[in-house]
Amino acid sequence: MKVVITRHLPNDVTKELVDNFDVVMWGKENEPIPRKQLLEEIKDADGLFTNVADQIDYELLERAPKLKVISTMAVGYDNIDINEARNRGIMVGHTPGVLTEATADLTFALLMAAGRRIVEGMDVIRQNEWNSWGPFFLTGQGIYRKSIGIIGMGRIGLSVARRAKGFQMDILYHNRSHNKEAEEELNATYCELEELLTKADYIVLLAPSTKDTYKMIGKAEFVKMKQTAVFINTSRGTNVDEEALYHALQSGEIFAAGLDVFDQEPIDSEHPLLKLRNVTALPHIGSASIETRIEMARLACENLLNGLKGQPLVHEVK
Numbered sequence: 001m002k003v004v005i006t007r008h009l010p011n012d013v014t015k016e017l018v019d020n021f022d023v024v025m026w027g028k029e030n031e032p033i034p035r036k037q038l039l040e041e042i043k044d045a046d047g048l049f050t051n052v053a054d055q056i057d058y059e060l061l062e063r064a065p066k067l068k069v070i071s072t073m074a075v076g077y078d079n080i081d082i083n084e085a086r087n088r089g090i091m092v093g094h095t096p097g098v099l100t101e102a103t104a105d106l107t108f109a110l111l112m113a114a115g116r117r118i119v120e121g122m123d124v125i126r127q128n129e130w131n132s133w134g135p136f137f138l139t140g141q142g143i144y145r146k147s148i149g150i151i152g153m154g155r156i157g158l159s160v161a162r163r164a165k166g167f168q169m170d171i172l173y174h175n176r177s178h179n180k181e182a183e184e185e186l187n188a189t190y191c192e193l194e195e196l197l198t199k200a201d202y203i204v205l206l207a208p209s210t211k212d213t214y215k216m217i218g219k220a221e222f223v224k225m226k227q228t229a230v231f232i233n234t235s236r237g238t239n240v241d242e243e244a245l246y247h248a249l250q251s252g253e254i255f256a257a258g259l260d261v262f263d264q265e266p267i268d269s270e271h272p273l274l275k276l277r278n279v280t281a282l283p284h285i286g287s288a289s290i291e292t293r294i295e296m297a298r299l300a301c302e303n304l305l306n307g308l309k310g311q312p313l314v315h316e317v318k
């Protein structure tokens with residue numbers, strides 16, 4: 001059987017796949033396999049090892065009559081046409097859990113960086129703009145004992161809430177259903193979205209990208225936030241209306257934003273959002289700790305191996 005791997009991975013991670021299957025692996029780690037080449041290689045493939053940056057759509061699936069398993073090295077699978085895969089009897093595996101703590105760390109780092117203007121401070125030094133200590137020079141928003149509103153209280157949301165508890169923050173959340181663990185362990189309060197937006201000092205978006213969450217934070221939502229609010233998005237860029245976000249940041253409707261994800265990735269370096277001093281932007285590195293990425297790659301390999309051997313996947317998207 002043939003397996004296509006769309007990014008270069010370490011040999012010790014792919015060993016079992018290489019020992020058992022005919023593996024075609026793209027040679028570069030940080031550059032995507034050209035679409036044309038992927039469409040060619042997929043024609044006789046039984047398994048596909050992919051990630052958030054590949055579009056696994058109708059066109060690709062239509063060209064892959066033998067495909068049995070798609071395994072993504074990610075928890076989010078919005079880049080995969082799940083319905084089409086299901087119609088064709090193709091199993092889809094993903095990697096929930098192993099990346100939760102790394103992504104929560106990065107989310108909290110962004111929250112602190114945006115609130116306390118950390119990257120802006122570095123820029124000021126680099127640009128030789130640091131003249132003196134000033135009473136209100138580079139002052140930002142406090143974090144300790146402030147409130148945090150988490151939209152999407154799932155695995156990562158709960159781990160972010162645990163970090164917030166360490167800062168004695170008041171935890172509000174909005175979710176599809178009540179999260180008992182968050183309420184009992186952290187005294188988190190369930191809110192309707194509107195209430196969360198008006199009350200929270202820090203607003204953290206961690207819901208998946210679905211048709212219900214598409215641009216769920218837009219003009220109407222930013223207007224409801226406090227002028228001192230700091231907005232953090234580590235979910236997916238498509239969950240936010242970026243034009244409305246730009247306007248809210250530029251006009252002072254909100255204080256700052258910390259963004260790890262964008263509507264178009266990679267974001268163009270000339271994008272208006274990146275011109276704003278009150279934006280802290282990162283290139284989709286939420287889960288990028290070395291140990292977490294290795295665990296994700298191993299789990300994705302295990303999903304693929306299991307599927308191709310006719311065994312249940314460790315984590316199958318249902």
Ligand SMILES: NC(=O)C1=CN([C@@H]2O[C@H](COP(=O)(O)OP(=O)(O)OC[C@H]3O[C@@H](n4cnc5c(N)ncnc54)[C@H](O)[C@@H]3O)[C@@H](O)[C@H]2O)C=CC1
Pocket residue numbers: 075076077096097099100103151152153154155156157174175176177206207208209210212213234235236260261284285286287288
């Ligand atoms: N920036 C990065 O590198 C990373 C980003 N992510 C993103 O984070 C997302 C969350 O991951 P997990 O916490 O593991 O998933 P999860 O499934 O455990 O949590 C998602 C939560 O969002 C809630 N939700 C769904 N639709 C909602 C809506 N319309 N309104 C409010 N809440 C809603 C769900 O009920 C669930 O509790 C992923 O889907 C992915 O998009 C995940 C890992 C790394």
Ligand SMILES: O=C(O)C(=O)CO
Pocket residue numbers: 052073074075076077099286287
């Ligand atoms: O897992 C995900 O969904 C990511 O965005 C990358 O870790």
